[in-house]
Amino acid sequence: MNRMLAFVLVVLVSFGVIAWTSPGLLHETKLGLDLKGGFEILYEASPLSGEGQVSKDSLIKTAESIEKRVNSTGITEPEVTTEGKNRIRVKIAGAANEEEVRTMLKKPASLTFRSAEGCKSDTDYCKIELNGNEFVEGAAKVEYNNLREPLVAIKVKDKKKFEEISSRLSSSVPKQRLAIYLDEDLLSDPVVQSTFTDGNAVISGQSTPAAAKALADTINLGALPLKLTEKYTQSVGATLGQKSLEETLLAGGIASVMILLFMLIFYRLPGLVANICLIVFVWLLLAVFWLMHATLTLPGIAAFVLGIGIAVDSNIITAERIKDEIRTGKSIPSSLRAGNKNSFRTIIDAHITNIIAGGVLYFIGQGSVKGFAVVLLASIILNILTNIFLPRFFMHLIVKSGKFNKISYYGVKESEIRAL
Numbered sequence: 128m129n130r131m132l133a134f135v136l137v138v139l140v141s142f143g144v145i146a147w148t149s150p151g152l153l154h155e156t157k158l159g160l161d162l163k164g165g166f167e168i169l170y171e172a173s174p175l176s177g178e179g180q181v182s183k184d185s186l187i188k189t190a191e192s193i194e195k196r197v198n199s200t201g202i203t204e205p206e207v208t209t210e211g212k213n214r215i216r217v218k219i220a221g222a223a224n225e226e227e228v229r230t231m232l233k234k235p236a237s238l239t240f241r242s243a244e245g246c247k248s249d250t251d252y253c254k255i256e257l258n259g260n261e262f263v264e265g266a267a268k269v270e271y272n273n274l275r276e277p278l279v280a281i282k283v284k285d286k287k288k289f290e291e292i293s294s295r296l297s298s299s300v301p302k303q304r305l306a307i308y309l310d311e312d313l314l315s316d317p318v319v320q321s322t323f324t325d326g327n328a329v330i331s332g333q334s335t336p337a338a339a340k341a342l343a344d345t346i347n348l349g350a351l352p353l354k355l356t357e358k359y360t361q362s363v364g365a366t367l368g369q370k371s372l373e374e375t376l377l378a379g380g381i382a383s384v385m386i387l388l389f390m391l392i393f394y395r396l397p398g399l400v401a402n403i404c405l406i407v408f409v410w411l412l413l414a415v416f417w418l419m420h421a422t423l424t425l426p427g428i429a430a431f432v433l434g435i436g437i438a439v440d441s442n443i444i445t446a447e448r449i450k451d452e453i454r455t456g457k458s459i460p461s462s463l464r465a466g467n468k469n470s471f472r473t474i475i476d477a478h479i480t481n482i483i484a485g486g487v488l489y490f491i492g493q494g495s496v497k498g499f500a501v502v503l504l505a506s507i508i509l510n511i512l513t514n515i516f517l518p519r520f521f522m523h524l525i526v527k528s529g530k531f532n533k534i535s536y537y538g539v540k541e542s543e544i545r546a547l
Contacts, residue, residue, distance in 0.1 A: 131528035134521060138403055145410045152413045158220060159206075159424030162372045165220035168229065169359035172213045181213040181353060184344055189353045190215050192310065193232055206422055215355070218422075225362065232355065238345065241306045242296055252306040252316070256292050259346070261285060267346035269339045270329065277339035279330040281346055286326035294322040309345055375428055382432070386439055394446040396536040400521045401442035401514070408438050408506075408513040415505050426499040434506025437481065438514040445470040445518065446538070453539045459532050467519050474515055481507050 172181050172189060190207050197205040197219060206218040219228060238259030246253040266282040283289040296303040296319040306316035307330075317330045333339035387405070390398035412431065416423065449466030457465065485507065488500035525531055534541070 130524040131530055134524040134528070137521075137524075141403075141407055145406065149410060149413070152410075152417050155417055156413065157420070157422045158372065159218065159422045159427070162375070162424065163220040165218070166225050166229075166360065166362040167216070167218045168232070168357055169210075170215045170217065170232075170355040171358045172215060172353040172355055174353065183212075184347070185353060186213065186215065188344060189355075193217060195312070196232065196310065197228065214358070220422075229360075237308075237310050239308045241308060242292075242303055243306075244296070244299075244303065249304075250316075252304075252308070252313070256305065257283065257289075261288075262346060265347050267343040269336060269343055272331075276331065277333050277336045279333065279339050279343045279346070281328050281330065283326045283328075286324070289326055289328070290322060290324050293319050293328070297321050307342070307346070314345060315342055371425065375425070379428075379432065383435075386435070390439070390442065393538060394443070394450075395538045396525065396531055397442070397446040397449060397518070397522065397538070400518050400525070401439070401446065403521065404442065404513050404517050405435065405438055407517065408509055409435065411509050411513060412502075412506055415509065419501075419505075421501070422498075424495060424498055426495040427502045430499045430502035430506065433503060434510060437478075437507065438510045440477070441474050441510060441514040442518060444474055445515075450537060450539050453534050453537055454543050456544055459534070459537070460526055462537075463522055463526050467522075471515070475511075478507055478511060 172186055174181065186209050190209050193215065194205055194207045197207070197217075206216075208216050210216055217232065239255045240257035241252040242254050242256050243249050243252050244254050261284055263282040263284055266280075268280050270278045270280045272278055292305070296305060302318050302320065304316040305319050307314045315330060315332060317332050330342065333342060387402045390401045390405075392398070394401065412434065415421075421427070445466060448470040449462050452462035452465045452469075453459070482504065485500045485503040489497055489504065492500060534544070
């Protein structure tokens with residue numbers, strides 16, 4: 128009786144948590160452009176000067192710059208990812224003015240060094256003294272002074288120009304600052320302490336080595352700005368995206384009801400337990416989506432549905448093994464132990480092959496293929512927890528309670544045992 132009470136309490140608490148949190152999880156789940164409407168662009172990056180190669184750091188920094196630009200327009204949480212050696216994929220859902228955003232994204236990241244000379248105030252920094260491409264490529268690096276404070280060493284191409292700028296700013300009273308901007312974001316505004324005649328200088332004032340390295344990386348990026356060329360573009364209207372979402376939800380709802388009825392009709396008590404575990408599985412997968420801040424797309428939903436199918440298969444294999452053991456004349460507890468044992472390896476082997484397939488898709492695939500793989504891998508891991516171990520725990524509580532010892536509760540007829 129205590130075991131049956133424990134089963135009921137666990138199920139009630141689980142369903143209570145699911146009912147309480149599901150509306151929030153569904154509301155917070157981000158929808159991709161194929162469900163919400165928007166556009167997707169694949170860019171190919173190349174050096175603005177036409178010479179040199181695109182480094183991994185410059186590609187990542189350019190992607191970060193694109194994300195900041197999109198955020199500045201009021202569009203939240205764009206999906207910007209790097210692909211291969213020189214490509215950046217941008218997915219933006221819910222953009223009001225698509226053409227304006229696309230025009231803005233084509234501009235290369237602009238690194239400038241500015242002074243306040245002739246500006247409205249000492250912090251206005253309206254005069255551009257140097258551009259990012261006037262620095263020696265890759266020359267910015269982190270160094271340390273005698274006090275082990277991080278410094279950023281830089282080197283310019285035109286020594287005479289840098290000498291004139293540093294002389295002019297350092298000779299004023301008080302000494303002026305040379306502010307460093309990426310687009311319109313102020314990164315640092317160090318005071319020019321002296322005249323630099325050899326084209327080399329150091330920037331102090333960075334609080335940590337990590338901050339100094341970030342500044343050095345940004346200056347190196349500015350020394351090799353990237354030009355973005357559109358290679359592929361796709362637009363999805365908001366109406367079409369909404370229609371896709373509604374049709375997907377309708378199909379998912381119908382399929383879910385049919386699956387739950389099938390399990391209940393053909394497998395009776397194990398089917399009921401399987402249905403409970405399937406509902407917990409779906410809720411946990413939504414929770415993982417929320418924790419990962421993942422964007423739900425049509426390929427992601429396809430992987431979601433595939434994960435449910437795998438979970439159903441796991442329960443069917445176990446239920447069929449239990450039925451086979453009952454047909455041999457074993458008791459219910461013995462059939463449960465033998466059925467769980469015989470089905471375990473089959474299910475785990477199937478899951479391992481799915482994990483291998485998902486891993487290959489993740490490491491080799493790009494874009495939506497990689498998103499499909501992430502959802503598939505997450506569903507397999509959760510499936511192992513909720514549709515292998517959780518059903519066994521529930522069935523153990525039910526069988527040990529002694530209330531469900533009739534073989535008909537497990538989808539087996541008396542005639543099937545006599546036939547053996």
